[in-house]
Amino acid sequence: GNSVTQMEGPVTLSEEAFLTINCTYTATGYPSLFWYVQYPGEGLQLLLKATKADDKGSNKGFEATYRKETTSFHLEKGSVQVSDSAVYFCALLINTGTASKLTFGTGTRLQVTL
Amino acid sequence: NAGVTQTPKFRVLKTGQSMTLLCAQDMNHEYMYWYRQDPGMGLRLIHYSVGEGTTAKGEVPDGYNVSRLKKQNFLLGLESAAPSQTSVYFCASSPHRDAQETQYFGPGTRLLVL
Numbered sequence: 001g002n003s004v005t006q007m008e009g010p011v012t013l014s015e016e017a018f019l020t021i022n023c024t025y026t027a028t029g030y031p032s033l034f035w036y037v038q039y040p041g042e043g044l045q046l047l048l049k050a051t052k053a054d055d056k057g058s059n060k061g062f063e064a065t066y067r068k069e070t071t072s073f074h075l076e077k078g079s080v081q082v083s084d085s086a087v088y089f090c091a092l093l094i095n096t097g098t099a100s101k102l103t104f105g106t107g108t109r110l111q112v113t114l
Numbered sequence: 115n116a117g118v119t120q121t122p123k124f125r126v127l128k129t130g131q132s133m134t135l136l137c138a139q140d141m142n143h144e145y146m147y148w149y150r151q152d153p154g155m156g157l158r159l160i161h162y163s164v165g166e167g168t169t170a171k172g173e174v175p176d177g178y179n180v181s182r183l184k185k186q187n188f189l190l191g192l193e194s195a196a197p198s199q200t201s202v203y204f205c206a207s208s209p210h211r212d213a214q215e216t217q218y219f220g221p222g223t224r225l226l227v228l
Contacts (some may be wrong), residue, residue: 004156034216043118043204043219086178089156093216101172102147102155102206102217 002027004090006105010021013080013112021075021108023064031092033057033066033073038087038107047088075103080112116140118220126226127195135190135223137205142146144205146188146209147172147217148180150201157204195227 007022013094027030028030048057053068062077073090090105121136137146144165149157159172163182177199179191188207192199202224206217 036219043221045219046216049216091161101162102157104158106154106156 001029001102002092002094004092004103006088006090006108009087009107009109011108011110013110015082015112015114016079017112019077019080019084019110020073021088021090021110023073024076025071025073025090025092027071027092027094027103029094030095033064034091034093034102035062035064035073035075036089036091036104038089039106040086047113049101080110082112082114085110085112116183118201118205118207119217119221120154120220122223123221124226126228127192129196130228132191132193133195133225135203135205135225136191137188137207137220138186139205139207139218140186141207141209141218142185143207143209143218144185145210145217146182146207147208148178148188148190149204150174151204151222152201155166160190160203180217194218195225197227200227201225213228 003026034049035047037047050057050066050113056065064075087107087109089107091102118139147162148160158174161180163169166185169180182191185206202222205220
């Protein structure tokens with residue numbers, strides 16, 4: 001079956017530090033890959049996506065590259081801010097015969113301090 | 115556009131009580147989904163719908179029922195609530211099953227079953 005594995009949190013960083021959150025996946029077929037972000041008390045928001053191998057998704061200084069050879073989609077940011085504190089979810093999307101279904105990782109909490 | 119809205123935002127139930135969670139979207143999307151979010155488990159799909167009048171089971175459907183009488187609304191029902199259904203419930207919608215499309219999430223409903 002399809003699954004997503006994320007590094008366990010919480011991840012605590014100082015402002016301006018470099019961020020990496022690891023994500024690997026198992027899937028039958030050719031999934032699209034996503035990173036969602038959930039700020040405290042809010043729903044999930046799409047952060048970035050990549051739909052095929054070697055694509056790079058980017059948004060708000062965050063980047064992730066779809067690596068088919070290592071089945072990975074690691075999230076990176078060069079300099080985090082306090083406002084980046086949130087829970088980050090990696091997800092994959094596979095079309096089935098009836099509907100596209102998102103499979104989520106368990107989420108990684110990021111805490112950025114001054 | 116309001117996007118995806120959910121009613122209520124928070125509810126406390128006693129074991130055995132029933133309730134209905136309402137999801138509404140104003141984007142004319144065909145597909146709608148109900149997820150639950152539990153600590154350390156990411157989001158899990160409860161039920162989904164591929165169009166008005168249709169529903170299908172997701173990963174964790176037991177104890178829940180759904181209805182899609184109107185295209186813009188997707189209702190999630192708990193006939194006899196149990197403490198194991200304490201969770202945060204998210205509704206999502208998407209225009210079609212193309213792998214390059216993503217799901218748009220509502221802000222969530224926090225449910226506590228005592």
